[in-house]
Amino acid sequence: MLCMLAALAVVPLQYRWFYVQTNLFREEEVGHIEALLQRAAKVGYNGMVITDTKIESLDPYPDFYRKRVQTIKDEAKRLHIEVIPVALSVGYADAMLAHNPNLVEAAPVKDAPFVVHGGVLQIATDPDVRFDNGDFETAQGDKFSGFAFQDGIGIGTFADHQTVHGGKTSLRIENPGALKETSGNCRIMRRVKVRPWRHYNLSAWVKTQDFASASSVRVMALNKDGKAMSFHDVSVTPTADWKRVDVTFDTRENEEALLYLGVWGGTTGKMWFDDAKLEELGLTNVVRRPGCPVKVVTASGRVLREGEDYEPIADPKSGTxxxxxxxxxxxxxxxxxxxxxxPLREGDRVKVSWFHAVMTETGKTAICLSEPETRKLEEAELRRVAELFGPERIFYAHDEIRVMNLCDACTRRGISPGKILNDDILFANSVSKSLAPKCERYIWSDMIDPYHNAVPNYYAVNGDLTGSWEGLPKDLIVVNWNSGQAEKSLPFFDKLGHRQILAGYYDGPVGAIKGWLAKGRGLGIVGVMYTTWVGKYDDLEAFAKAAW
Structure with missing residues (x-):
């Protein structure tokens, strides 16, 4: 009985952190962070996690940047607060890719037909692949022709002849919350034949008026089994004039796409769709690196030579x-x-294969974890960060990696995405330990948590992330943000032998950390972190009071 009580006893939190996203190119950020440090010290915080894209994108660091970091470090040291830098944002990779945009993870296009016209090869689009009635001109009453389904005909979706972008008719969605049977889902969907291993752009024009659920508006493509093929957010605001929105998607093996326009869980207000279009893309954001070859093959099977039969291929706007x-x-x-x-002449046809950069949400990218140049970049970054902040502590940002195992560099390894990720974490760990044998290392939980994102077919990941946690050193501290599955996630990492820091708050109720800590008693919880994604520090003191 005494052993059980001891196990359940509340252990003082060793790590009492807060999280800061900053841009130290702005001089005023230094004063802002100093003020946060002073507030935090008064209520018992002893660590500040700091992330700045410039930490990862700059090489070398300018003198003014070094001085600003040093000023922050000096103030933190005076207040007995450790500074923990974030590095290796491999899933939010724009800062790392600033060194080499061609290291972006990329998806294949295979044997797309091109035709010679005026001395150049242009993609030969398939006339059978199109979004019929995307201009919404054909309707019977409020029912649009040719669509597989349309929610709330004449109740939530209407043929509007007054507000249009082009032509005489648009699709209007109004007060979708009135559709109780669909819980506010108000959508229209069309089945379209597509070609396997192609890259398409789906666009539409959108207008809104007091549309309360603007953040839930979607333009997207699914395969016939209902799995997402597009992963873009369209960034619609509640009231705005006509705006074109675009999403791209890769078909992979699929020969059919389900094209959706609409809102999920809508409430009140009006919005309009018009002039939706589906277009096949050529070499937009073509990626050039060893793991992403380009191949041009004639009708007779001859492989043409880059630099001899055609000029070197590049997209000057890609990654810029x-x-x-x-x-x-x-x-x-x-x-x-x-x-x-x-050897090509006017009208000749060829088949072209290449790889293009893959984006999710509002342009988020991942870096390829298998290309050898990535390892060089990661090691150089870890060394720079250790020199700037000191080698004693490092926070690996291996979180929300939405794209993986698509390019040849990944697939030819013949291992799972989980193993690819695991290898990268172990590599980072070996570099950090070489810089300081007693270096304390931390990592976000989600990509090594089977109850979170370490699952099969996560977003555009090709394959299974299961096993990403296997064999990771037990002294790697997991910063756990899976409060929704706390009953499963916390024991999982405890059983593996990892200590855990709870990333709480997330701009929500301050008191929620109490319940999470209660669920984690006896499960290796050694700290908490005040985690804000919108720079909201109003509750910094209240969180401390709730947590310790």
């Missing part, structure tokens, strides 16, 4: 918009320019 390391999807595809000695 709006900043180096970032990608967007709407710029035109670059042509393949033939050389003077090319």
């Amino acid at each position: 918009i709006p900043w180096k390391g970032e990608f967007e999807i709407t710029h035109p595809s670059p042509p393949i320019v033939l050389t003077k000695s090319s």
Whole structure:
């Protein structure tokens, strides 16, 4: 009995942290962080996790940046607060990709038909692949023709002849919350034949008026089994004039796509869709690295030579918009320019295979974890961060990696995404330990948690992330943010021998950390972190009071 009571006793929290996202290119951020440190010290915080894309994108660090970091470190030291830098944001990889955008994880396009026209190869689009009635001009009453289904005809979805982007009719969605039978889902869907291993862009024009559920508006493509093929957010606001939204998707093995426009869990207000279109993409955001080869093959089977039969292929806008390391999807595809000695003539057809950058949400990318150049980049980053902040502590940002195991560098290894990720974490661990044998290392929980994101077919990950946790060193401290599955997640990591820090708050109720700590008693919980994604520090003191 005494043993049970001892196990359940409340152990003082060794790690009492808060989380700061910053941009130290702005001088005023230094004063802001100093003020946070002073507030935090008064209520017992002893650690600050700091993340700044410039930590990862800069090489070398400018003198002014070093001085700002040093000022923050000096103030933290005076207040007895440790500074823990975040590195290796492999799933939010724009900062790492600023060094080499071609290391972005990329998806294949296979044997797309191209035709010679005016000395260049242009993609030969298939006329059978199209979004019929995407202009919503054909309707019987409020029912649009050709769609597989339409929620709430004449109740939540209407044929509008007054507010249009083009033509005489648009689709209006109004007060979708009135559709009780669909819980506010108000959508229209069309089945479209597509070609396997192609890259498509689905666009539509959207207008809103007091639309309370704007964040739940979707334009997306699913396969016939209901699995998502597109992963973009369309960033609609409650009231806005006509705006074009675009999402891209890869078909992989699929020959049919379910194209959806609408809102999920809508409430009140109005929105309109018009002029939806499906287009096959050429070499937009083509990726050039060893694990992403380009191949051009003639009708007779001859493989053409880059630099001899056609000019070197590149997309000058790939990985540069709006900043180096970032990608967007709407710029035109670059042509393949033939050389003077090319054997191709006007009208000749070829098949082209290549890889393109994959984006999710609002442009989020992942770096390829299998390309050898990535390892060099990771090691260089860990060394720079250790030199800037000291080698004693490092926080690995291996979280929410939405894209993996698509390029040849990954697939030719013949191992699962879980093993690919596991290898990368072990590599980072070996580098950190070489810099400081007693280096304390931390990692986000989600990608090594089978009750969170370490699962089969996560977003655009090709395969199973199960096993990503196997063999990780027990002294790697897990920063757990899976409060929704606390009863499963906390014992899982405790059984593996990892100590855990609870990443609480998330701009929600302050008191929730009490219940989470209660669930974690006896399960290796050694700390908590005030975690805000919107820079909200109003509850910094109240969180401390609730947690310790």
